[in-house]
Amino acid sequence: MTAITVPEIVVDGGAIAVVDGHDGVGHVITQFATQEAIRRAKLHGIAAVGVRMSNHFGTCMYYTLMGARENCVTMLTSNGGPAMAPWGGRQKIIGTNPWSIAAPAGGRAPFVVDMANTGVARGKIYLARNRQQPIPEGWAITAEGAPTTDPQAAIDGIILPMAGHKGYAIAAMVDMLSGVLTGSGFLSAVHSPYHTDQKSNCGHFVMAIHIEAMQPLAEFNTRMETFIDEIKSVPLAQGCDEVFYPGEMEYRHDLHHRVHGISLPEDTCLDLTRIAQETQLSKLLPKFV
16 A cells, blocks of 8 residues: 555546545545535535546545535545355355445434445454454354354455345445456455555545435425424334434444544554554554543
């Protein structure tokens, strides 16, 4: 990965653009592409920006929420290194391939969906390994095809899709949008960020719809609030205290963490400290409690 990141617009078609990240920092590239999609959507009503030759960028919802704050319904997809086998197969060639859609919701927190197409995000398996904890059965199988609760065996093996063949189909669709359509890598040509000896070659696809091109913003916000109110008004299932709409729990967690801080595994803290010392950024690293 190139540390100095200069995204380049290689296709400029008004409402459509393609950005070449030149193997730069995925976060910088994706923020640039999202801002371009928002800007173009405000000019044309809708915009799509493809990204090629990028790297992992963290969580999708960080970028789709950028669009929601600018009164755009925003979608982002990304492919990743092989983690999942195609339905019926025993060789992993498809990534977890996350995607997100976010929209403003009037006086409520934004409506936002952010998910991988495996039963669990690969990062949660790495987190379990760092915490030396087992994973639930059903998250992954070993390379030999056997069920496992060992996070390392899951990483070396195959992560299972959500909802069986449906998760596989959505992951393939995301790869088509993020890799094939953008001119970036796809399937086994994409490499995990954990394989630092290889270029990621991943791609992203950003689409933004300017709400006011379809209806007045105030009307949309009122309709979103009504939409959410109806979702939250249904009778509760046994053992549940509240019905949440997509994005609501994450918003509450965000508020909590901003006040009380974030709990990190000891191994993660040690890694961050080591990297900060190696890059001479230790003075900027927050103090771990």
